[in-house]
Amino acid sequence: MPQPTLLDSHCHLTHDELAADLDGVIERAREAGVAAMVTIGTGVPDGEAAAEVAARFPRVVAFAAGLDPFTAAEAADEGRFDAALAALPGVLARPGAVALGEIGLDYHYDLGTPTEQLARFEPQLEMAVELDLPVVIHVRDAHEDLADALARHPRCRGVIHSFTGVAADAARYLQLGWSVAFNGIVTFRSADPLRAAARTVPIERLLVETDSPYLAPVPVRGRACEPAFVAHTARLLAEVRGEDPQELAARTTANARRLFGWPGDSSPPAGA
Numbered sequence: 001m002p003q004p005t006l007l008d009s010h011c012h013l014t015h016d017e018l019a020a021d022l023d024g025v026i027e028r029a030r031e032a033g034v035a036a037m038v039t040i041g042t043g044v045p046d047g048e049a050a051a052e053v054a055a056r057f058p059r060v061v062a063f064a065a066g067l068d069p070f071t072a073a074e075a076a077d078e079g080r081f082d083a084a085l086a087a088l089p090g091v092l093a094r095p096g097a098v099a100l101g102e103i104g105l106d107y108h109y110d111l112g113t114p115t116e117q118l119a120r121f122e123p124q125l126e127m128a129v130e131l132d133l134p135v136v137i138h139v140r141d142a143h144e145d146l147a148d149a150l151a152r153h154p155r156c157r158g159v160i161h162s163f164t165g166v167a168a169d170a171a172r173y174l175q176l177g178w179s180v181a182f183n184g185i186v187t188f189r190s191a192d193p194l195r196a197a198a199r200t201v202p203i204e205r206l207l208v209e210t211d212s213p214y215l216a217p218v219p220v221r222g223r224a225c226e227p228a229f230v231a232h233t234a235r236l237l238a239e240v241r242g243e244d245p246q247e248l249a250a251r252t253t254a255n256a257r258r259l260f261g262w263p264g265d266s267s268p269p270a271g272a
């Protein structure tokens with residue numbers, strides 16, 4: 001059994017596929033060398049649920065919560081975006097909170113105009129600065145607007161999750177001081193441009209994740225994804241970057257723990 005050194009920086013343990021068997025999910029992660037994970041709550045109720053999971057597994061699971069583009073659009077349509085935004089700091093005050101997110105811009109789906117999405121996104125960036133929390137970013141088909149928005153908030157820090165852009169996109173985020181996280185997509189046969197981008201990210205800015213229960217990596221593609229599978233993604237990344245897998249595991253975990261302010265030898269911090 002490998003020494004548990006990996007950290008899955010982005011998973012959704014509150015989703016049915018994983019929530020139904022949390023003890024098994026965490027045991028299989030440990031057996032695969034995954035010592036810790038950050039579960040992401042999208043919206044206020046899911047953020048509360050994520051906090052409950054973190055409370056149940058305090059040294060293994062930390063959590064983040066934010067109004068992602070889907071949740072934010074739905075709340076706005078129903079006239080309750082402001083109330084959801086106002087409730088977020090209460091969720092993030094719970095023990096085990098290590099980041100605000102995922103939040104971001106998604107132009108792939110019809111979730112509002114760029115102006116509308118930015119008006120829901122940027123107040124959360126400001127909130128993260130006020131709460132002194134890093135941010136987990138979701139972005140799809142919106143790299144330019146996202147980078148411009150991050151440049152307007154230079155005190156914000158965090159990670160671009162599920163990065164699927166090209167090397168030039170990564171370069172802009174890196175130049176703005178952000179980290180970049182890769183998941184199972186980087187293992188897909190068609191992902192040569194993404195693997196090329198992955199080679200350009202300095203090791204000190206690199207994170208790994210699953211986004212489970214979605215996006216299971218090769219060679220377990222098609223199965224329900226779980227945090228244990230981050231080991232496959234980390235191994236592939238080490239291979240394409242020409243690095244030692246143990247070294248990459250240790251470094252990406254150290255990066256995540258530093259970014260999230262989550263020391264490895266104790267419980268997660270007691271919220272913001």
Ligand SMILES: [Zn+2]
Binds near residue numbers: 011040102211
């Ligand atoms: Zn996610």
